[in-house]
Amino acid sequence: MLYVVISILFMKGFNVDDAGIVSLVSSKYLSNLLAMPHLLILLLAGIILVLYGVLLSKFKGSYKGIWFSGLGTILVGLVVLCLPAFNNTAFYPSKLDLQSSLTIYNASSSHYTLAVMTYVAIGIPFILGYIVYVWKLMDSKKLTKEEVTNEESY
Numbered sequence: 001m002l003y004v005v006i007s008i009l010f011m012k013g014f015n016v017d018d019a020g021i022v023s024l025v026s027s028k029y030l031s032n033l034l035a036m037p038h039l040l041i042l043l044l045a046g047i048i049l050v051l052y053g054v055l056l057s058k059f060k061g062s063y064k065g066i067w068f069s070g071l072g073t074i075l076v077g078l079v080v081l082c083l084p085a086f087n088n089t090a091f092y093p094s095k096l097d098l099q100s101s102l103t104i105y106n107a108s109s110s111h112y113t114l115a116v117m118t119y120v121a122i123g124i125p126f127i128l129g130y131i132v133y134v135w136k137l138m139d140s141k142k143l144t145k146e147e148v149t150n151e152e153s154y
Contacts, residue, residue, distance in 0.1 A: 008029055009027065009030040009033065010027050010030060011027075011028075013025055013027070013032070013084070013089055014098065015088060015089060016089065016090055016103050016105075017088070020099075022090050022093070022101045022103075024098075028089060029083055029084065029089075032083050036086065039079050039082055039083060042075050042078060043075070045072070045075055046079065049068045049069065049075065050068070050069050050072035050076065053066065053067070053069030053070070053072060056068065057069075086104065089103070090103050091103065091107075092107070
């Protein structure tokens with residue numbers, strides 16, 4: 001895992017200058033990470049949460065490690081998606097013609113579509129909260145043998 005993170009940070013990235021010209025730059029993703037310290041904090045927090053969840057599950061035999069690992073995975077995934085998208089970087093580079101690469105500016109939708117997508121994205125934490133709530137309700141009362149073998153509908 002460490003090798004993959006280090007190789008991504010030091011690989012060449014696709015920079016977009018003020019005129020919209022795309023060019024290859026060494027260690028672009030490392031410079032993006034250093035230019036956006038909030039992403040660095042999220043990355044480190046995500047890695048720590050994943051490791052804590054794995055260690056909690058492995059050495060303490062706890063089932064609560066999934067919550068820490070799940071949140072850590074979400075944070076690391078968020079950083080992986082944001083790192084090549086922000087800070088004047090082409091997130092979908094074209095190998096044939098660098099100037100045809102997709103950036104956050106030329107790949108964005110209309111203002112209306114972005115507004116609708118923002119409202120949908122704001123609802124995601126409520127959906128995750130609902131999933132956690134229902135999961136806890138389902139786990140609060142265990143099934144009995146009679147409930148499983150009984151063919152009557154409830």
